Amino acid sequence: MSKTSKTGWERLAKLNDGDIDTSDISELGEDFFRRTELRVPVKQAVTIRLDADVVEWFKGQDAGYQTRINQFLRQYMQAKQG
Template identity: 75%
Template sequence: MSKASKTDWKRLVEQGDDAIDTSDIPELGEDFFRHAELRVPAKQTVTIRLDADVLEWFKAQGSGYQTRINQLLRRYMEAHRKA
């Protein structure tokens, strides 16, 4: 038994960013960024069997082909998690 949303999505889509009330969200100051840490997800080395033409196509796109393959797999995973 799901409830219908009371959110006016059409109005939100059409409204500009300047119309958003951010008064209850404090600005991030110098102190925040001075102490902030970048956290990159850990990578794991794996062996994967790909069709030769698929691998060659990715490699032909230039350096970073493994990162691009990972990005595509992530998008696929996220799309199927939402389903």
């Protein structure tokens, strides 16, 4: 079963911040930030063997290539779960 987005991403990408109607979104008050806590996911160091060209490609995309590899693996994991 294929999931097709009905969101007009191209149209949204062309919008300026001022063009977006946020009037139905409540402002977050001081109480929200007082009760909020930051939860950083626990990372586990692992050794993994990847093809050299794959590693070089990710490194060439910008800083943070390990984070990007993690994001791709997470997307794959979530696709297999759902």
